Amino acid sequence: METTDGQREDAVLLRAAADGDLAAVRELYDRHAPWLSARLMRRCNDREVVVDVVQDTFVAMWQDARKWRGQGDVAGWLWGIAFRRLVSRLRKRREVLLMPDWDAVGNGVLPAAEEQVLLGVEYGDLGAALRRLSPEFRAVVQACVLDGLTTREAGRLLGVRENTVKTRLHRAKAQLRTALADIELEAW
Amino acid sequence: MSTTTWHADPALLQAYVAGELDAVLSASLERHVERCPECRGAVRPLADGPLLDEAWAGVRERVESRPLPAAIRLAQRLGLREPSAVLLSAAASLRLAWLSSCLVALGFATVATLMSEDRLWPFLLVAPLIPVLGVAAAYGDADDPFEALAVTAPYGRTRLVLLRTVGVLVTTLPVAGLFGLFLPGPAWIAAAWFGPALAMVPVLMALASFIGPRMAGPLVTILWCGVVLGAVRELPPTWPIEATQQLVYVGLALVALAVLAARSVHTRKIGAAL
Amino acid sequence: MNVELTAVDKSYGGTQALRGVDLTLGTGITGLLGPNGAGKTTLLRVVATSIAADRGEVRLLGRDPHAGHAELTRVRRSLGYLPQELGYPSDMTTFGFLEYVAVLKEWNERRARRHEVRRVLDLVGLAEQSGKRIAKLSGGQRRRVGLAQALLGNPRLLVLDEPTTGLDPAQRATLRRTLSVVAHESTVLLSTHQTEDVAALCERVVVLADGEVRFDGTVVDLVATAVGQVWLADHEVPGAVMTWRTGTGRHRVVGGPHPPGAEPAEPTLEDAYLLMLGPSAASLPA
Numbered sequence: 001m002e003t004t005d006g007q008r009e010d011a012v013l014l015r016a017a018a019d020g021d022l023a024a025v026r027e028l029y030d031r032h033a034p035w036l037s038a039r040l041m042r043r044c045n046d047r048e049v050v051v052d053v054v055q056d057t058f059v060a061m062w063q064d065a066r067k068w069r070g071q072g073d074v075a076g077w078l079w080g081i082a083f084r085r086l087v088s089r090l091r092k093r094r095e096v097l098l099m100p101d102w103d104a105v106g107n108g109v110l111p112a113a114e115e116q117v118l119l120g121v122e123y124g125d126l127g128a129a130l131r132r133l134s135p136e137f138r139a140v141v142q143a144c145v146l147d148g149l150t151t152r153e154a155g156r157l158l159g160v161r162e163n164t165v166k167t168r169l170h171r172a173k174a175q176l177r178t179a180l181a182d183i184e185l186e187a188w
Numbered sequence: 189m190s191t192t193t194w195h196a197d198p199a200l201l202q203a204y205v206a207g208e209l210d211a212v213l214s215a216s217l218e219r220h221v222e223r224c225p226e227c228r229g230a231v232r233p234l235a236d237g238p239l240l241d242e243a244w245a246g247v248r249e250r251v252e253s254r255p256l257p258a259a260i261r262l263a264q265r266l267g268l269r270e271p272s273a274v275l276l277s278a279a280a281s282l283r284l285a286w287l288s289s290c291l292v293a294l295g296f297a298t299v300a301t302l303m304s305e306d307r308l309w310p311f312l313l314v315a316p317l318i319p320v321l322g323v324a325a326a327y328g329d330a331d332d333p334f335e336a337l338a339v340t341a342p343y344g345r346t347r348l349v350l351l352r353t354v355g356v357l358v359t360t361l362p363v364a365g366l367f368g369l370f371l372p373g374p375a376w377i378a379a380a381w382f383g384p385a386l387a388m389v390p391v392l393m394a395l396a397s398f399i400g401p402r403m404a405g406p407l408v409t410i411l412w413c414g415v416v417l418g419a420v421r422e423l424p425p426t427w428p429i430e431a432t433q434q435l436v437y438v439g440l441a442l443v444a445l446a447v448l449a450a451r452s453v454h455t456r457k458i459g460a461a462l
Numbered sequence: 463m464n465v466e467l468t469a470v471d472k473s474y475g476g477t478q479a480l481r482g483v484d485l486t487l488g489t490g491i492t493g494l495l496g497p498n499g500a501g502k503t504t505l506l507r508v509v510a511t512s513i514a515a516d517r518g519e520v521r522l523l524g525r526d527p528h529a530g531h532a533e534l535t536r537v538r539r540s541l542g543y544l545p546q547e548l549g550y551p552s553d554m555t556t557f558g559f560l561e562y563v564a565v566l567k568e569w570n571e572r573r574a575r576r577h578e579v580r581r582v583l584d585l586v587g588l589a590e591q592s593g594k595r596i597a598k599l600s601g602g603q604r605r606r607v608g609l610a611q612a613l614l615g616n617p618r619l620l621v622l623d624e625p626t627t628g629l630d631p632a633q634r635a636t637l638r639r640t641l642s643v644v645a646h647e648s649t650v651l652l653s654t655h656q657t658e659d660v661a662a663l664c665e666r667v668v669v670l671a672d673g674e675v676r677f678d679g680t681v682v683d684l685v686a687t688a689v690g691q692v693w694l695a696d697h698e699v700p701g702a703v704m705t706w707r708t709g710t711g712r713h714r715v716v717g718g719p720h721p722p723g724a725e726p727a728e729p730t731l732e733d734a735y736l737l738m739l740g741p742s743a744a745s746l747p748a
Contacts (some may be wrong), residue, residue: 020555025251027245034223035228037243038205041236042214051239055246058734062251075222105312128215138211171208207747249576251593253559270572271565278551278562334549337611340512341566342538344531 010074018065032078039079044086046093053089066133080148087149087157127178133152137172144169196220196227198234201347205234259359272351275343286325287359290318298367308425311371314418316385317409319360323389324405326352327396346452350425351458353389361385373426382428388412389438390444463488464520464649465509470518481502481520481673491645493664493681495625495652495735501673502653503546503623508623509651510543523619531534532730544744546653548608550596556583556607557592563611580609589691601628608636613644620644622652626659628677638663657732666732669738676738681731688729688737691717695724704736 010031013015016024040050060081086124142178143154144165151169155162196204196217203209204217221227254278256264264273297314301307327349338345361382368378388408395404419427427433465487472480479501491694494502507513511527511534520527522537534722550559560579570577583589586606591599598608604626612620620641626634639665654660660667660681667684669677677684693715699705703717715721716733717740 014310019598020251020595021590022248022251022593023590025247025593026244026590029247030232031225033240033243034232037239038231038235039218039221042204042207042218047236047239051246058243058247059250062247073223075228078267079222117419122432126219130212130215133202142211142215146219152447253555253561254558269570271570272564274562278554278558287567321566334551336512336545337563338550338566340538340541340543341563342568343566343631346536 001011011068011093014061014065014068014074017062018068024057025062028061028074033058035075036078036082040082040086043083044090049086049089052147053082054083056085060085083149083152087153091156126176126180129176132179133172133175137168137175140165140168141172141176172186194220196230197225198230201230202234205231206307209215261369261445262359274350275351276355279355286322290322290360291363294318294364295366298370301371308373308377309372309416309420312381312428313413315364315368315381316388317412318364319357319385320392320408320412321405322356322360323392324354324396324401324408326356327401354394357389377426377429380426380434383429383434384412384415384437387441390441390448394444394447397448464523465651466521467508467515468518468748470505470508470515470520472501472508472513473514474504479673480508480515482529483670483673483675483716485668485675487603487666488652489647490666490668491641491644491650491664492668494668494670495655495657495660496649496653496670499653500532500670502655502670504652504673505651505670506621506623509619510541510545512543512545518731526733539615540618542614542620544608544612544622544625548604548611549656550604550607553595553597555593555595556588556599559596560611560614567614568644569605569615578614582613585613587636588651590649602633605629606633613640614647616644618648620648620650622650624654625652626654626656626663634659634662635714639682657730657735661731664692669735671739682730684734684738685729685731686734688716688734690726691737692729693721693734694727694728695721698725712738 008027010028013024013028017028022168036057037050037054040053041047044050061078068074101138129143133141139158140154143149143157144151149157151165152162154169155165158165189236200209200238204214221231255261256273260268260273260277262269263276268276294311294314297310300310335345338348364385365378365382368381371377392401392404392408395407399407401461416428463486465485467483467485470480470483470485471478476578483501487504494505496502503633504513511522514528514660517733523540525533525537527534527537550672554562557579560582561575564575564579569578579594580589583592588603588610591603596604599607609622609625612622625637629637641652644650645701652659652663665682665683666679667677668675669684677687694708695705695713695715698707698713699715699718700723701718702715702721705713705715706713714727714733715724717737724735
């Protein structure tokens with residue numbers, strides 16, 4: 001179970017981690033904690049909270065490693081754990097929770113150079129399509145599609161009722177589908 | 189895994205980490221990074237090193253040692269020192285399995301007692317033995333190779349046995365006392381069985397200093413059974429815990445303590461009296 | 463001197479395990495060599511304050527462990543002991559077990575204690591197994607956990623009962639490195655029944671048989687006792703203390719009269735050991 005560059009796969013490391021192999025836990029930490037912490041810092045500007053969430057996430061990873069059956073990939077699974085922990089920790093401390101500032105996004109009116117960058121990014125076409133959505137719709141897509149929350153969790157996070165989230169998500173997906181005729185949204 | 193060969197260039201990742209990308213670009217990049225091991229690796233040198241070290245210390249701590257049992261953490265909040273908590277958490281006589289089997293036995297005894305109005309002996313038989321047998325178990329087996337380490341450690345086996353003994357008494361007595369409240373008859377009965385229970389502990393320890401805990405435990409059990417069952421036929425059900433008998437128990441306990449003290453002064457044996 | 467035993471006797475029931483043992487040890491590594499039942503474990507247990515001597519004088523680290531609880535505790539604070547068979551609570555992790563022993567060794571401050579546990583785990587090469595349950599470790603790894611607990615707190619007196627059992631050659635080499643560092647400032651007393659271990663690990667060797675010290679000196683001196691008593695012969699030789707056929711087809715002859723026609727051979731530590739034990743060596747496991 002080794003990839004071509006000789007690295008053990010995440011799933012193999014997880015199995016070792018379940019037995020308390022500290023080296024395996026460390027390897028997974030080195031692979032995933034940097035991007036995870038960077039992404040969390042984009043959601044929360046309290047460093048101590050991020051430290052705690054990163055810590056909790058990897059402890060949870062180690063505890064649940066035995067149950068890991070290889071569904072999906074480890075990175076997405078870890079982000080799911082991390083973001084839910086963050087949201088539940090910050091339920092009473094909204095001031096440190098950074099919501100992506102969708103209002104600052106130019107409504108399709110970008111400097112040409114930046115538009116170039118965006119289109120160069122993988123999923124850049126998604127980005128371009130997102131730009132055409134209204135800020136409320138973008139927030140819902142971000143929470144439910146990109147960050148992987150359930151509609152109930154997203155409702156709590158965004159401070160709207162679950163039904164509202166469902167409606168907005170439904171409409172946003174329809175609009176995106178039109179914008180990205182060639183991308184299968186469900187495949188995300 | 190990413191299927192494309194596109195990778196974020198360092199400047200773009202740097203801008204993302206610094207929070208300089210707008211929401212849409214960030215979202216696209218996050219989407220990519222979540223699926224691309226190479227770009228995840230590229231974030232590593234840009235991430236907040238001290239933050240990662242701090243979080244890692246916490247993760248390592250948790251993986252290395254299991255958290256202390258809930259009951260012991262509660263005791264810590266009530267003033268139990270941390271080193272003692274570590275020692276208690278490893279004591280077999282404080283394991284959930286041991287305690288719960290005691291409680292089941294006591295539960296049956298309580299029910300048996302409640303079945304008839306003038307019968308008290310099943311409860312009186314079981315309840316005082318629970319702390320005593322717990323203490324006997326607290327000794328561990330001196331020949332157990334694990335206990336052999338405790339013998340040569342500066343903390344000392346005597347202190348370890350005493351610490352476990354206190355742990356056993358603190359955990360078993362309140363729960364057993366609670367069962368006592370269900371007993372029929374006057375309220376003092378619920379408290380009176382503490383007399384023989386507490387007296388039997390020093391008696392056990394004194395016996396153990398001569399014949400070892402493995403022999404002393406059963407011996408004390410037999411003696412107590414003799415007292416309770418011997419009284420069943422002709423004496424009133426509360427006889428084993430009435431005032432005169434309580435005085436005898438106190439006397440026995442005092443004698444046992446004196447024997448223990450004398451043993452620990454005179455024994456030349458390394459490892460002390462316990 | 464860290465260990466001074468004078469005329470120490472110890473018996474269990476009817477059998478006398480130690481008879482008039484005199485032993486003085488400073489810093490460095492001393493190997494205790496002897497057949498099974500020679501009294502090695504009993505001697506180590508006396509030095510480790512696990513049992514008391516029946517008669518004779520015992521001074522450890524300049525103190526008398528029998529003089530009272532306070533003196534005994536002072537000795538134990540500077541003592542590391544690996545019993546021959548160490549039981550492990552199987553539901554503990556490696557780290558948890560060492561932390562437990564560290565508390566027994568009075569490491570009361572949590573942060574310092576955990577730091578010390580990590581240090582000894584590193585020393586025996588088990589840092590990455592620290593989160594594993596002891597039940598999941600291999601035999602050699604468990605033996606190293608035992609060694610790690612003995613090393614807690616850099617003891618000035620380290621008593622190891624058969625530390626090489628269950629170790630493969632690479633692990634023995636690591637043990638040698640670890641002990642040679644420790645032995646600069648400490649007294650290490652270890653037992654073994656394998657002469658290779660003594661040759662590899664120890665500067666000094668004490669041969670124990672029937673509860674008595676038969677030899678006490680350097681490894682080189684022990685080998686020297688066999689000079690002129692080892693030969694290589696073409697045929698089997700009667701009357702030797704020990705003789706066996708070697709891989710080259712010739713017969714190695716240790717002790718006894720000079721076999722006619724045999725050429726003298728360079729003695730090894732094993733030859734000297736067998737010679738020292740005399741005819742009783744024949745009953746030893748090879």
